[in-house]
Amino acid sequence: MELPEYASDKEIDQAVDKIREIFKSDLKNGESYDEGLYISHEKSVLDEHADTYFNTHHALDNERSHYVLFPRLTAQVSEILKLCHEYKIPVVATGGRSSLEGHFIPTRGGISLDLSNMDAIVHFKPTDLDITVEAGLGWEALNDYLEDYRLMFPVDPGPGATVGGCVTNNSSGTNATRYGAAFANVVSLTVVLADGTVVRTKKRPRKTSAGYNLNGLFTGSEGTLGIITEVTVKLHVKPKVERVAVVPFKTIKDAANSVNEFLISGINLNAIELLDDKMMKCVNDSGETTRKWTQAPTLFLKIGGSNDEVVKSTINQTKEISAQHGSLDFQFASNEEETVELWSARKVALWSTINQGKLKNNDIQLWTTDTAVPISRLPRYLVEVKKAIDDAGLENTLVAHIGDGNAHSFILYHPEEHAKAERIVHDIVKKAIELEGTCTGEHGIGYGKIDLLEEELGLIPIDVMRKLKLALDPQRILNPDKVFRMDPNKKVE
Amino acid sequence: MELPEYASDKEIDQAVDKIREIFKSDLKNGESYDEGLYISHEKSVLDEHADTYFNTHHALDNERSHYVLFPRLTAQVSEILKLCHEYKIPVVATGGRSSLEGHFIPTRGGISLDLSNMDAIVHFKPTDLDITVEAGLGWEALNDYLEDYRLMFPVDPGPGATVGGCVTNNSSGTNATRYGAAFANVVSLTVVLADGTVVRTKKRPRKTSAGYNLNGLFTGSEGTLGIITEVTVKLHVKPKVERVAVVPFKTIKDAANSVNEFLISGINLNAIELLDDKMMKCVNDSGETTRKWTQAPTLFLKIGGSNDEVVKSTINQTKEISAQHGSLDFQFASNEEETVELWSARKVALWSTINQGKLKNNDIQLWTTDTAVPISRLPRYLVEVKKAIDDAGLENTLVAHIGDGNAHSFILYHPEEHAKAERIVHDIVKKAIELEGTCTGEHGIGYGKIDLLEEELGLIPIDVMRKLKLALDPQRILNPDKVFRMDPNKKVE
Known part of the structure; x- marks a missing residue:
């Protein structure tokens, strides 16, 4: 499979010039255009939108987007994608940038679309037990807002994640045993497709069997099938x-x-x-x-x-x-x-583990695993995992969402121990897969677990995913090189 | 969009001859081949696999499959689909045939694949809180089996439905408020694609974010994207x-x-x-x-x-x-x-409504509605719905899964009142859609609600569905004419 011919630097500049005009034309009366609020080309901003300390796999120096854009409206995202589609510009959507597997590394340059300014509450009627918000709203801010109503959005991943990020990565957290992962809490999504088409997947029924479950498909697709700009999620009444x-x-x-x-x-x-x-x-x-x-x-x-x-x-x-x-x-x-x-x-x-490590060595690195196994197998598995990491001489701590069979080892390692850490993590995942488990209970595949996904599922389900991807994003502009490789025969495209 | 050129009668006969050899070659030592157990061409069997009393839309006289096949193994389903793919034969999978919207009407003839002999329990470890069964096992039989373990499969649609049917239609029932619809209870699926490829979507973790959520996509796809032959579902501990x-x-x-x-x-x-x-x-x-x-x-x-x-x-x-x-x-x-x-x-x-009706007129027909609206709107909606049906002079009763905002009116009508009943049902659905609800909370679209789905979602999401369909079943052999029409411009293809 041939790599698509993405836009040249010059073409990207041309497209961004047009996008600038879109931002300007959307200004309200009297508002003046401040480039920094909409379009950034600054190194520090590009760096921030390429990687984080917490990623298990880091962006190479040349893996930077050309621009970071900060849209404020679904209509703007749509216009941007129309242009990206026309010019074949890679687009990586980001939100809280708290993902751990290099989900937003801009491997092919292009545009990073930072949705964090899209954080409005769009529709809320407490007695319907749902809320519609823009994708960039943080899950913590949402829960703060819901506090007065004694309602909650149950998905609670790491701090900083956005509601859109929770959905696009099918996040969960400590509440999933009782309330399910993001996947089980989506009522409807507004998704902008690769060609700019805006799709509203459902209306607002709490339960429906109306046609293909597009919510189920986009949830967990990690920005590779469409960009989620608005979500309606189920709310739960907090226990009295x-x-x-x-x-x-x-x-x-x-x-x-x-x-x-x-x-x-x-x-x-x-x-x-x-x-x-x-x-x-x-x-x-x-x-x-x-x-x-x-x-x-x-x-x-x-x-x-x-x-x-x-x-x-x-x-x-x-x-x-x-x-x-x-x-x-x-x-x-x-x-x-x-x-x-x-x-x-x-x-x-998590933080206390890192701080503990940093006390001893400021260079300390962290690798967070995220395996899950059938629940009866978890105890034996956890004992084996801990022993494997201990035997390798790496400091580690463990937390498990034990009701879901999902465990995180936090492995500390010095930069020169990277290969060793990687080997251990691979062993941990392999063991989980042997027990009919998964390489990721809630963090997703991103860039870091592409090979592990193949080990877990084999090539056939991934081939189905590839067909779905090509059906919705034939030019492969959305979050390239994530979840799976497009060419099954190539290690690196 | 052109209608695919499906196989001729002669080609279907040829394919079935080959399928017969597959069934024969799978016989165990000493077992003799009994055609009636595997392949049927009898009118009564073809009729039974085309329609039921409970359908809101009935099969025309010429809407019969050429053959009904009764496979016993996923491998047989795969071989059958390989041949159907080669010959371009329409294939409609059936199970309990308790669906209500003409889901299994063989509009293009071809083959009905009756999976009800595939009813084995494949893997069960109670402490994992999941079970793997063949698709043809009834949900009631499954729950009888689980009784001793104080476990339950929470999806409880009409009697007779199979577990595979529950999943392929995203069924729910009275337990969904607490435990979710089928969609929320799927761990993994074995799906045979249109070309015979066998896909196992996941291993057996209770929670995973490993790649696209193929469970979410196939659940509710009504046999149009693949044929589900095995399912691993979550079990719940019965309240003590x-x-x-x-x-x-x-x-x-x-x-x-x-x-x-x-x-x-x-x-x-x-x-x-x-x-x-x-x-x-x-x-x-x-x-x-x-x-x-x-x-x-x-x-x-x-x-x-x-x-x-x-x-x-x-x-x-x-x-x-x-x-x-x-x-x-x-x-x-x-x-x-x-x-x-x-x-x-x-x-x-349900039964008491029908019996009540039949007491007065043995010809009485039943139309079961299945709308859902945001929960705060349900009371007002129910009052309006009852009034509308009463005003039309049609007998009716009502049950509602009130925690999910989902309601069924059972409307009784005489055959000559069909148009009136249809008009009323349309009004009921329209009202639900105006309230941001859905034309189907749990029964699915099938054949009967294709127009209503368009009214509910508009053409854009359906166009996404169409792309997914063509990506996985380019020859359109799987359950033709269901969920949506392939050609958006044609009323009837």
């Missing part, structure tokens, strides 16, 4: 009462068996997180929570209900089951303040 | 305790306001169903439940929890809220037997 329990166990296996028993007992937990002993130590060392924690594998549970009695009874039942599985302790928050305090230990997990 | 409450109200609005308050209070209801006064009368008249019910708009609620105390407390809270909204009564089951008894009234709703 919700408490956090923190339960350390002697071993991961004990903790996992306990979780299994919770599930079998039909206890509705709103989150089930596991932090390993090393993670708990990092949390303690970070000093970011007021309590000091037992340094043992620990479950963080969210227990919710419609009244105090329900929650109290559930806590008691949970405590009893934990004790039967050898819990070392059972702390639970007795009010909302304590709930926030207890959950904060889970929240600081 | 679950009780049914039956709560009549003076008006639909009171009932709906009560539901709204349940939701806002964060009460986790496992099902929220509304039956109108006429439906309750039918249930009473049917004599199929031992109790006699108040003939008023009535909520049927499933209230579950992990222990008696939790459920009791939730029932009390639910009762209190209902009373605040003017409930006329509040009956709840105090044990499992009574729970089944109370829920049975909901279960017999």
Whole structure:
């Protein structure tokens, strides 16, 4: 398969000149055009839109877009894509740039489309339990806004991610066990296709079987099939009462068996997180929570209900089951303040690992894994994963969305240990795949996991994806080199 | 767009001769070939595979497949499709044939592929909370099997549907409010593409972001993109305790306001169903439940929890809220037997409507609507819908999956009133679309709602669907004339 002939630098400049006129023509009366707010060519801005510290695979020096554009309207995105389609300019949409697998590396130059100025709330009627927002709104800002209504958007990936980013990467987080990943919470999308066509996938029913499930297709397509500019998502009513329990166990296996028993007992937990002993130590060392924690594998549970009695009874039942599985302790928050305090230990997990590493070596690098396996296999798998990383002599901590079988090892390594870290990560993924699992439970494929996706699914499903891609973006301008390679025979195109 | 040149009768015969050899070669040692078990050309079998009483649009006399095939293995489906691809033979997959919109009408003749012999359980490990089954297994049989494990497959459409049918039509039912539609419960699919390629979409992680969401695409594609032969679905742990409450109200609005308050209070209801006064009368008249019910708009609620105390407390809270909204009564089951008894009234709703109609006129026809609207709009919508049907002088009853905003009017009409019924149904759908709803919450488009889908979404999303269809089935052999028309300019191709 031939590489498409993308636009020359000169053609890109020409297109951007036209785009400038579009931005200008959309100015309101009296507003003056400030180039920096719409179009950037500055090195620092191009750099920021190419890579982050957290990426497991980094952009090469020449992997920079020619321009970063900051549109404000779906209509502008549409006009931009029409021009990019005409000139064959690669376009990489970005939002919070908190993805971890090089999702937004502009491998072919062209244009980075930063949607973060598109952050309006478009339509909200609390009693419909949905909200329509522009793609660039942060998931945290959305939840802050919903707080007064006791509603929530349940997808909670890393801080900084946008709602559009959550959808385009099918993100999830700690709430997915109870409320599902992004995929399960999309009502409708506005998507701009590669040729500028604006598609509204659905109206606003909470449930529908009306035609192909375009929501399901665009969700998780990582900006390679279309650019999502507006999303209508399901909202969930926050539990009237919700408490956090923190339960350390002697071993991961004990903790996992306990979780299994919770599930079998039909206890509705709103989150089930596991932090390993090393993670708990990092949390303690970070000093970011007021309590000091037992340094043992620990479950963080969210227990919710419609009244105090329900929650109290559930806590008691949970405590009893934990004790039967050898819990070392059972702390639970007795009010909302304590709930926030207890959950904060889970929240600081990633940062405390990095800080711990940086204390020793400022050059320290981080590799976040994201495997998931069928849930019964998780305990054995976690033990093997930890041993593999330890045996390689790399510092690591672990958190798991244990109710979903999804685990993150945070592996610290020095730059010269990159090859070793890569090898270990590959082993971890291979093991997950052998257990019928996945190389990514929630972070996506991006640039970094293209080979792993092939190992996981084989070439046939990827060939189907390729056909879908070519059907919707025949010129391959949308986020090139992501998810899979277009030419199955070539390592690098 | 030109209609593809499908195979001639003679070519179909030739292909079926080859298929016969495939079936024969797959026989086990000593087994003899019984044509009737694999290939049928009998009129009664062809008729059965073309239409049902329940369809809102019926097959014309010439809309019959040439053969009905009964494969037993994915490999056979693959070989059959390779031949159909080679000969350009239309293929319509069928299962329980309980769909309502003419999903399996063989408009272009060819082959009906009856998957009901593919009903094996392929892989089951209860602690993984998933199961892999062949597509032809019934959802009821699956749930019977899971009973011993206190697990459930939550999708509960009409009786007779297969698990594969549930997925291919994105079915749901009374449990969807709590557990989501089929779409949210698919882990992995084995799909045979139009050219015979066998695709396994995923491995078996409960959560994944590995590549395009092919599960999301094939779920709800109604056999037009590929034929699903095996599915891995999520299972849910049955609530340890679950009780049914039956709560009549003076008006639909009171009932709906009560539901709204349940939701806002964060009460986790496992099902929220509304039956109108006429439906309750039918249930009473049917004599199929031992109790006699108040003939008023009535909520049927499933209230579950992990222990008696939790459920009791939730029932009390639910009762209190209902009373605040003017409930006329509040009956709840105090044990499992009574729970089944109370829920049975909901279960017999459809049949009792038909029987009621047939008592008066044996020729009576049934039209089942399936609109959904944003949930806050449902009460007003239901009142308008009932009035519209009443004003037209057609008998009707109503059930609503009120937590999802999804409602079914069962409209009875005499054959000569077909045009009137059609007009009313169109008005009902139009009203739903005006309220940002959908023409189908769970039954799908099939053959009967192609025009309504256009009204609902407009032509742009359908054009995207068309591109996807042509990318995966360029010869258009899979379930022709369903979901949308290939040529946007033609009413009939």
